Amino acid sequence: MTEAEFLQDYDPQAFPHPSVTVDLVLMTVRDGKLAALLQQRGDHPFKDHRALPGGFVGIDEGLDEAAERVLVAKTGLPAGGWLEQLYTFGDPARDPRTRIITVAYFALLPLEVLSRAPLVRDDLELVELEVSWPGERGGAISARAGGGTHLDLAFDHAEILGTAVKRLRGKLDYSTIAFALLPERFTLRDLQAVHEAILGVSLNKPAFRRRMLDKGWIEGTGERELGTSYRPAELYRLKPNQGD
């Protein structure tokens, strides 16, 4: 690295640099299924396809910082929630216009928060994801509109979405990532529903409860859910300082 860097030190633009963007996989759980926020493209290339919201990384801007800026700019929501770098995609042909390397991030928000989002741009839409096979590891992914019709994804964004689901599934049992998809107070049933949506399988209730309580991540609040027509469940919360 030494020689090239040394030269570049004197002339940073001596040879052409790629563009660098961040793309955001903003996911939530809606009606027991994973969904992501996608943007309909108005221009070529991939006109009318769905794309991940994204933006260029400023020359003096950190990557996490850029991802957060894009998140706030697109949703109109205040910063917060889960945001984690996913993977960097850099195939020279991934964008037909010019060389763009994109650092993909994934963000998680509970539906309760996301549905309050002003959604600054009207070409943004929450789209249901269909993952080809259930279980721990994720297979291919596709997007479906409300009616169930298939939506085409722009660029390599299907691959990015697939990587995001795989990561989400992989981190489910050793991190507190699932709680980013729930409001501050939730029932154990809610938590199980989130796990089931992510994994695409149904889980055993007693075993699930035991596991969650044994991990020591959550605590009961003594309060119960309201508005049920049956026995209300206890509300739990994530204990403080259980992040990551």
Next chain:
Amino acid sequence: MTEAEFLQDYDPQAFPHPSVTVDLVLMTVRDGKLAALLQQRGDHPFKDHRALPGGFVGIDEGLDEAAERVLVAKTGLPAGGWLEQLYTFGDPARDPRTRIITVAYFALLPLEVLSRAPLVRDDLELVELEVSWPGERGGAISARAGGGTHLDLAFDHAEILGTAVKRLRGKLDYSTIAFALLPERFTLRDLQAVHEAILGVSLNKPAFRRRMLDKGWIEGTGERELGTSYRPAELYRLKPNQGD
């Protein structure tokens, strides 16, 4: 993304782009400990510190491709072995000269292969890593020379090394990553030693054997190791098509 991209489409250099490099965490197991290939810097900044070998990503070059090129260029070895993207580091201040975003890769080679490497540059050296705490998750990391003296790491390379060890530990039990650190034929004791070096703990022999044989990744060859002064162990090999 649309407007900015559209503009950029007409003038790709309208605003300054960061430089993009790949940095390589090339690790192996030597004397029961993790070691990485580091390069002593001859110039400022961080003169005389150890740095990860790296290089710029060409404007028409993929990221994996760039990592492989750097690996071959530095070691003089033919392509092969485990190579996987690790994480992208992009703090604007990580390099004091100019904005450089680096996509870190980690590569694994068995010591038998790596010690045959021509090591093109004489400032390259295999350095023992010291991980602050054992177990699944990785803590802080430091590098030690043969004699045990502490070596300073350049840039954010200690953080990158720490991330690599964490990833390695995390993938150990659900992927075939450990076999990238062993020759084609190996004994179960060799395999256990690799696991112990990576995790920094000692493992129970019968349980380890059971687990490995139950995973179905390996098969016995019927051959035995040579040159022992005691009962020779059976040689195993990774079954074909068990990659990743």
Next chain:
DNA sequence: GTAATAGTGTCTTTAAGACACTATGTA
């Protein structure tokens, strides 16, 4: 009381840890 879900007790199965034991090659 009835309906409906919350929440638990317990049996079985599976996998890991511990530890002692047997097996087998070299010298």
Next chain:
DNA sequence: TACATAGTGTCTTAAAGACACTATTAC
């Protein structure tokens, strides 16, 4: 035969799946 390590048998412990059961609230 002695030695050193290979390799196994088995007991215990921990955790997950299955499934039926009890508990509690709204109505």
